[in-house]
Amino acid sequence: MHLNRRNALRLGVLASVAPVGIAHQIPAGAAPAASLVEPFGLDAVALGDGIFADKRDRMLRYASGYEAARGELAGPDRMLYNFRANAGLANPAGIRPPGSWDDANGYLRGHYSGHFLSMLAQAYAGTGDDLYRRKLDHLVAGLGESRDALAAAAAQATPRVAGRTGTALRLTGSPLGHAEHVALPSGLVDGLTDLTVAVWINLAAIDTSRLPDPNADPAPLRNGVKVFDFGADADHHLYLTVRADNANPFPRFGITTSGTAGEQRVTAASAIPEGQWTHLAVTLGGGTAVLYVNGTAAASGPVALTPADLGATAANWIGRGQFPQGSVQYLGADVDEFHVFSTSLGADEVAALAAGAGPGGDLARYRFDEAPGAVCADASGNGADARVIAPTDGRRHPGFLAAYPETQFLRLEEFATYGGNAGIWAPYYTTHKILAGLLDAHRLGGNGDASEIATGIGEWVHSRLSVLDRARLDRMWSIYIAGEYGGVNESLANLAALHPDRPEFLQTAKLFDNTALLAATVAGQDLLDGKHANQHIPQFTGYLRMYEQGAGDDYFTAAEQFWDMAIPHRAYAHGGTGVGEIFRARDAIAGSLWQYPNDPNHAETCCVYNLIKLARNLFFHTRDPKYMEYVERALYNQILSSRRDADSTTDPQVTYFVPVRPGQARGYGNTGTCCGGTGMENHTKHQESxxxxxxxxxxxxxxxxxxxxxxxxxxxxxxxxxxPFExxxxxxxxxxxxxxxxxxxxxxxxxxxxxxxxxxxxxxxxxxxxxxxxxxxxxxxxxxxxxMPLRLHTEAALDDDTIQSVYYGPTVLAIKHDPVGTDLATGLISIAVGDDLDEAFEPAGDPLHFTADGYTFAPLHLGDEDPYHLYWRRQQPSAETLHTYSPRSRQ
CATH class of the missing domain: 2.60.40.1180 (Golgi alpha-mannosidase II)
Known part of the structure; x- marks a missing residue:
């Protein structure tokens, strides 16, 4: 007998590596909210010949062949690139990151690596091929090394470097550094009418090698970067920036009580050089502000506002600006001799400071000559010690693991918005993918180190979020994209199952409650219109998993009610949902085809991945056939069609969208995107249900x-x-x-x-x-x-009986045709079809191909890039035509 993984497990050969604690989605052993039905592991079900094995095998060839020309482990090394770079570890020569959103500066870097882990774990469980296990173990080991390096760096005291005099503090800057900055005491300049701030800085060169375009001018990256910023928020503050903007690439002082539009400013006329010490000072008093460079006045002008006009200044920083705002960067420079005075110094006094003489700041003076550490001692005698915010500030949990600095999470906590130069997408989304991949490596691949690393990540998440109040958490999770956290609550519930003596994991999962939507959904209020679909679908799978761990019945109710709001009310003929990435109005199917002219795409593939997961998990508790009916529809149509029918070892060849706008075509590829990641998983677990x-x-x-x-x-x-061919x-x-x-x-x-x-x-x-x-x-x-003889049957859009799709058995058939118009009136192909579908549709030779009224219909699951029409107008709709997708509603 061939000793594959299935047979080896049957004989007990692999007992020593069998993972414990998590079955497939449902915990092993008794759970506080036990399911009625249990799944089988991927290793217990082997696919036979057929279309699903064909699609799987194409993905397996990608999993085994990705970068194989460079060596067996080169693919996993690419997935480790950003983790190693973030941890300060060397990468093998010639290895680059995966690309796209997971490029060297991608805001989601690391997420694709998590999906790659899951794909390898599923491939190993399903085939028993040790190649996937070796790749998996190498990737886990590299993640462990990166985690250890990050923890070792965090355990060190914040160092000091050679300064203008004595030692200085080094800030690594942004967008690619760790965004170190210094927090000065609250209220430091409150009530002042006069002020002087002086500092020495040595501006660091920007490393262009990791920029999207290494040949581009890096100087604009310094636009708006603050030397210091004192105030209450982005509308009430005073600041000094090293570079104002492209039109004025020079230092600027500004003060405002009404945001950018109300700023009173003075701007110098020459730029700050890199790689040499420059003395900067700002004096404010008597209605005038003066900006000095190296002891000489570089700009002056009338400025009526004073620090007293700002109110309580709770946010006083060296090296960063205020939140919230659209663009936040951090200073990349060595900083020395930072002085704050309660008076407006004269020109001779500023010149003396620049010459290394004169008095120190009477409010605060930071020389940065103290021993390495997070505290910057105040030498003024006022006890106004400052604190360094950095990976080495002593507050970092050693379980932290990411492919970018922890600053991403700090920015989210401070209400960063999505996109722009704020440099944040969805940090906890990335955390979820890494955590889920590690748990799959443990559960399916028997890798004990993966469990230990995942547990540390869970501990780190608890350390960050457990100190935040509910109002801040609610704000975080409500932010479009930035607040997207995938199903991290599901992974935390899985950690709770692994560690039943560790209640903090389930408590931490609850910190991700999207409270307003959760409460509304429990109450049966449908608020999904306009919501980012894939930001919310996995949340409800997480709630269901939390229910299984004893979090309470409301979590089950939420998952069940959410499902009934999404399916059938927002489901297309192939099982997908959404216009672009957004849920749209309930029961508006035909109406959504052209309603959003700037977004021709529908049915993000990640959404159907998560809807299938939610459906099968709900079935475990309800045994309601409607959930498995949906799984068949989505799996045999959108998921099968999401993998191109061609081999590739360079990218997974999966879709982002499987559009339903008539005449659209699918696009394949998607290295580094969210749907590229879930696509790798989709086609290595077809046997799971x-x-x-x-x-x-x-x-x-x-x-x-x-x-x-x-x-x-x-x-x-x-x-x-x-x-589905017979x-x-x-x-x-x-x-x-x-x-x-x-x-x-x-x-x-x-x-x-x-x-x-x-x-x-x-x-x-x-x-x-x-x-x-x-x-x-x-x-x-x-x-x-x-x-169960296959038969033709049609289904009408919920909002228009004449707009229909046709199926043969479970397979939705699409018209192979270019676009014919741009709206419901002109863009739909009209076909004369009466009550007798067998008479209207003639078999066309190839399997599951038909012709009707001169048009060719083919199964959607063919993975090609031809334009198609999933919906068409029926000239003679039958009185019995389907009005909705439902197990009990049929033609």
């Missing part, structure tokens, strides 16, 4: 050639079928067997569904949209033959 079990028997949910190793009953179930399947039972219920899902379109056991027709109830049950004592060699 074919079979489930409960204490009474077996559910056959999907008709897919496969073999189940049902170890608990010492029974093997083999299913042979060419579904409406039949044979199931063979080998092994001990015994008495159990065999539950066979009857698809909603299957008006005829018959079952024979060992050639004998069974008398069973087989209503469409239910499970037909055959209950008996099964013996070795028993056969079950299922017949």
């Amino acid at each position: 074919v079979y489930f079990a409960d204490r009474d028997g077996l559910y056959v949910n999907l008709y897919m050639s496969s073999t189940l190793d049902w170890a608990a009953r010492r029974t093997e179930i083999t299913q042979t079928t060419d579904y 409406g039949a399947s044979r199931i063979e039972i080998n092994g001990r067997g015994g008495r159990f219920d065999l539950r066979l899902r009857v698809p909603s379109w299957a008006t005829t569904f018959t079952v024979e056991v060992n050639g004998r027709r069974q008398s069973i109830t087989a209503e469409p949209g239910t499970y037909a049950v055959v209950s008996r004592r099964w013996r070795d060699g028993d056969t079950v033959d299922i017949a």
Whole structure:
């Protein structure tokens, strides 16, 4: 017998590496909220020949062949590039990051590596091929090394470097540094009418090698970068910037009580040089501000505002600006001799300071000559010590692991907005993908180090969020994109299952509650219109997982209610949802095809990935066939169609969108994007929902050639079928067997569904949209033959009976045709189809191909880049035409 992973597990050979704690989505052993149904692991179900094995094998060739010309581990090394760079570790020669959003400066860098981990773990579990295990272990080991290097750096005291006199503080700057800055005491300049601030800086050169365009001028990156910034917020503050803007690339002092538009400014006329010490000073008093460079007045002008006009100055910083605002950068420079005076010094006094003489600041004086550490001692005698905010400030948990600095998370806590130069997308989204990948590496790949690293990440998340109040958390999770956290609450609940003696993991999962939407959904209020779909779908899978760990019934109610708001009310014919990435109005299907002219794409693939996950998890608790009906629709249509029918070892060849606007085409590729990541996972776990079990028997949910190793009953179930190309399947039972219920899902379109056991027709109830049950004592060699003749059936858009899609069995058929118009009136192909679909649609030779009224219909699952029409106008709609997707609503 060939010793693959499935057989080895059966024989106990791999017992030493078998992971513990998490089954596939559902925890092993008893849980506080136990499920009615349990899935089988990927290693227990082997795919047979067919379309799903074909799509999987293309992804396996990508998983095994990615960068293979450079060596077996070059692919994982690319996934480690950004982690190593962030941790200060060397990367192998010639290795570059994956690219796109996971490029060297990508705001989501690291997320794709998490998906790659999950793909490798699933590939290993499903095939037993040690190649995937070696790649997986190398990637986990590299993540562990990066985590250890980050922890070692954080354990060091903030160093001092050679200064203008004595030692200085080095700030690494942005956008690519760790964004160190210094927090001065609150209220330092409150009530002052006169002020002087003076400092020595040595401006660092910007490393252009990691910029998107290394040949571009890096100087504009310093626009708005603050030497200091004192105030209450972005509307009430005073500042000195090293470079005002492109038109004025010179130092500028500004003060305002009404934002940028109300600034009173003075601007110098020459730039600050790099790599040499420059003395800068600002004096403010008597209605005049003067900006000095190296002891000489460089600009002056009338400025009526004073620090007293700013109110309480709680945010006083060296090296950074105020939040919230659209562009926040950090100073890259060595800083020395920072003085704050309560008076407006004269020109001779400023010149003396620049010459190294004169008095020190009477409010605060920071010489940075103290021992390394996070405290910057005040030499003025006022006790106004400042604190360095940096990875080495002593506040970092050693479990932190990311491919970018922890500053991303600080920015989110300070209410950064999405995009622009704020430099933040969705840090906890990235955390989730890394955490989920590590948990998959442990659960499916038996890697114990992955569990330890994941646990540390969970501890670090707890350390950051547990000190924040609910109002701040609510604001964070409400921010578009930046507040997107994927399903990190699901991963934290999985950690709670791994560590039942660690309640902080479930407590931390609750900190991710999107409280307003959660409460509304529990109450049955549909607020989804306009919501970022993939920002919210995985939250509800997380809530369901939290319910399983004992978080409370409301979390289950939320997941169930959310599902019913999304499906069928926002589902297209192939199972996808959304216009672009956004949920749109309830029951507006036809209306959404052209309603948003600037966004021709629909049905983000990540959304259907997460909807399938939510559907199967809800089935575990409800056994409601509607969830598996959806899984079939989405899996056999959008997911199959999301993988191009061509091999590639350079990118996963998956879709971002599978559009439904008539005449659109799919685009494939997507290295580094969110859908590129979920796409890698989609096609290495096709067998996950074919079979489930409960204490009474077996559910056959999907008709897919496969073999189940049902170890608990010492029974093997083999299913042979060419579904969806044929409406039949044979199931063979080998092994001990015994008495159990065999539950066979009857698809909603299957008006005829018959079952024979060992050639004998069974008398069973087989209503469409239910499970037909055959209950008996099964013996070795028993056969079950299922017949469900494929038939044509149509489905109308919820908001227009005349706009329809057509299916043959479970397969949605699309018209192969270019665009014909730009709105509902002109853009839909009109076809004369009466009540008799068999008369209107003629088989066209190739499998699942038809012609009707001169148009060619082909299965959507063909992975090509041809334009297509999923919806068309039926000239003679039948009175019985479907009005909605539902297991019990059919033509």
